[in-house]
Amino acid sequence: MGMWDVLLFLAAIAPGLFICWYIYRMDKYEREQPFPLFATFWLGALATLGVIKLETWATYSPWLQGEGILFTLFSSFIVVALTEELVKYLCLYIYPYRSRFFNEPMDGIVYAVMIGMGFATLENLMYALQYGLETVILRAFTAVPAHAAFAVIMGYYFGKAKFEADPKVRRKRLLLALFVPLVIHGIYDFFILQEIYEGLIALALVVLGASIVFARLLLLEQREDSPFKDP
Numbered sequence: 734m735g736m737w738d739v740l741l742f743l744a745a746i747a748p749g750l751f752i753c754w755y756i757y758r759m760d761k762y763e764r765e766q767p768f769p770l771f772a773t774f775w776l777g778a779l780a781t782l783g784v785i786k787l788e789t790w791a792t793y794s795p796w797l798q799g800e801g802i803l804f805t806l807f808s809s810f811i812v813v814a815l816t817e818e819l820v821k822y823l824c825l826y827i828y829p830y831r832s833r834f835f836n837e838p839m840d841g842i843v844y845a846v847m848i849g850m851g852f853a854t855l856e857n858l859m860y861a862l863q864y865g866l867e868t869v870i871l872r873a874f875t876a877v878p879a880h881a882a883f884a885v886i887m888g889y890y891f892g893k894a895k896f897e898a899d900p901k902v903r904r905k906r907l908l909l910a911l912f913v914p915l916v917i918h919g920i921y922d923f924f925i926l927q928e929i930y931e932g933l934i935a936l937a938l939v940v941l942g943a944s945i946v947f948a949r950l951l952l953l954e955q956r957e958d959s960p961f962k963d964p
Contacts, residue, residue, distance in 0.1 A: 744869045745861040748877040749854035756846045756881075759952060760839055763961035769834050773844045776828060777851025780820045784852075785859070787816055805927050810919035817852070818915045822887065824848045826907075830891055839955045841892025842885050849884030853877045879921060879941050883914040885948035892955055917944055 753774065757764065829835050829844035853876065861869045890910035897903040917940065924937035 741861050741866055741869065742858070744866060744873070745857040746854050748873040749850040749857065752877065752881045753847060753850050756843055756885075756952075759956060760843050761956070762839070762959040763837055765834065765840065765843055769829065769832070769844070770847055773824070773829055773847040774851040774854075776824050777821065777848035778855040779851075780824050780848070781852045781855040781859075784817055784820050785856070788812060802927070802929065805923060806919075809923040809926055810915070813922050814915050814919035818883065818887070818911060818918055821845070821848050821852060821884065822911045825887065825891060825910075830895060835895060837959050837961060838889075838892030838896055839959050841890070841895060842888035842952055842955055845884040845888025845891060846881055849880045849887075850877075853880040875938075875941065878945060879918070882941070882944040882948040883918050885952055886917070886944070887911070887914045889951040889955055 753770075757770070825841075825845050825848055829840065834840070835844065857869060857872055857877065860872060887910045890906045890913065894903045894906035894910065897906060921937050921940045921944070924933055924935075924940065927933055
């Protein structure tokens with residue numbers, strides 16, 4: 734492996750690892766142990782392989798070929814957003830959410846981000862091999878923070894659901910944990926994939942910026958509501 738390959742590899746993994754470190758530092762009242770964090774990160778990375786196979790099949794399937802706004806909407810909201818967010822949702826629900834170490838609402842955000850960054854990091858490595866450094870740098874400021882914002886939003890609702898006594902409210906929050914990031918992700922992808930007007934792609938950046946601001950507000954709220962915070 735040459736120096737250029739090392740640089741490309743580091744550029745691909747750095748954004749996701751930086752966001753993991755940032756979220757870990759934000760969880761200042763009761764930080765998680767290393768093993769669950771690493772396990773959820775790699776769970777998200779492994780989930781990427783199945784998602785990419787499914788998205789590749791959908792891309793080349795003769796049943797899913799077409800043009801126009803309806804096909805773009807289907808591709809944005811179903812092929813990409815639903816597939817990716819549902820897989821991350823299931824990873825979060827099956828492992829961290831049902832574990833003893835998930836012991837405060839903030840943990841929903843922490844583990845959702847670990848899964849999302851595992852997903853985004855492996856995806857980044859694949860893009861690096863296929864498209865090179867320029868694409869990786871672009872994704873460091875777009876796709877990776879987008880996955881992080883969607884993960885924070887999903888984790889927020891998981892954290893709210895985990896410690897909700899009312900079963901009906903808990904189910905509603907678990908539905909919101911999938912529905913809200915799915916819709917935002919779909920809108921974001923639609924503005925990127927649409928071919929109606931080239932300038933509309935700028936709205937993807939607006940959606941991204943708004944998602945990051947919204948996610949940070951949820952993160953700060955969840956952190957300050959920690960039961961481990963000193964009175």
